[in-house]
Amino acid sequence: MSQSPGRKQENHKISRELFVLTYGALVAQLCKDYEKDEDVNACLDRMGYSIGIRLIDDFLARSAVKKCRSYSETADMIAQVAFKMYLGVTPSVSCSSAAGNEFSLILDKNPLVDFVEELPVERASLCYCNLLCGVIRGALEMVHLAAEVSFLQDRLKGDAVTEIGITFLRKPEDRKHRRN
Numbered sequence: 619m620s621q622s623p624g625r626k627q628e629n630h631k632i633s634r635e636l637f638v639l640t641y642g643a644l645v646a647q648l649c650k651d652y653e654k655d656e657d658v659n660a661c662l663d664r665m666g667y668s669i670g671i672r673l674i675d676d677f678l679a680r681s682a683v684k685k686c687r688s689y690s691e692t693a694d695m696i697a698q699v700a701f702k703m704y705l706g707v708t709p710s711v712s713c714s715s716a717a718g719n720e721f722s723l724i725l726d727k728n729p730l731v732d733f734v735e736e737l738p739v740e741r742a743s744l745c746y747c748n749l750l751c752g753v754i755r756g757a758l759e760m761v762h763l764a765a766e767v768s769f770l771q772d773r774l775k776g777d778a779v780t781e782i783g784i785t786f787l788r789k790p791e792d793r794k795h796r797r798n
Contacts, residue, residue, distance in 0.1 A: 634706065638732050645746055655743040662745070666752020667759075674757040677703065689786045692763065693721040696754060696784075705729050709782075719786040722770060728780045737774050745769050750782060764788060 648658045677683075681699050686692040690713065697709045701723070709723040730747045737744055745751075751767040758765045764787040771777035 634729060635732070638730060641730055641749070642733060645744075649741060649744070655741055655745075659743075659745045659748045662748035663752040663755075666749035666754075667756035668752075669749070670753040670756025670758075671760050673704075673753060674760040677757065689719050689721070692758075692786075693723070693784060697723050700757075701725075714783070715785075721784045723782040723784065725780040725782070728773065731774055731780075734774060742775070745772070746774055747772070747780075754782070754784065758784075 645658070645662070648661055652658045652661065677700055681703065683695060683699060686695055693711045693713075697711045702708050707725060707727055707729055709725045712722045712724065714720045714722050728747060730750070734746065737746065748769065751769065755765055755767045758767075766783075766785045766787065768783050769781070770783040771779055771781040773780050
């Protein structure tokens, strides 16, 4: 279809509210399909991982970022660029290990829970936003960075903040070096 001449081409993005509601419906359906919270958590992680391995191409193309030289730079890039680009929030980053391979992303506001007040008592071990962990893990794996990603704190469970922990599994010197 043609556009009217003075109209700027719009990105075809869904509204944040629609995305959050759709995500909530997805989690609700998974809770109906699986009896155990661990199964729902694993399913959300797998879904997120699949999204992450595809989303990294879009991220690299749209952000025009350069190669990160350290785990610290990588964690900052995830927080300051990726989260801002896709979720509209910028978590703070803190390093939680002397080795420099463990980081926490601390979200003051988690947009995926805008319409969720609290988890039902029978779903106390549900990690509602576990999709994010899978996305981060999948995207990192596609740039050859193995990592464990998990929720350390969650406001939906009564914690003061939402905190995602990222542990890089290899030391930088363990990476294979290319021959010139």
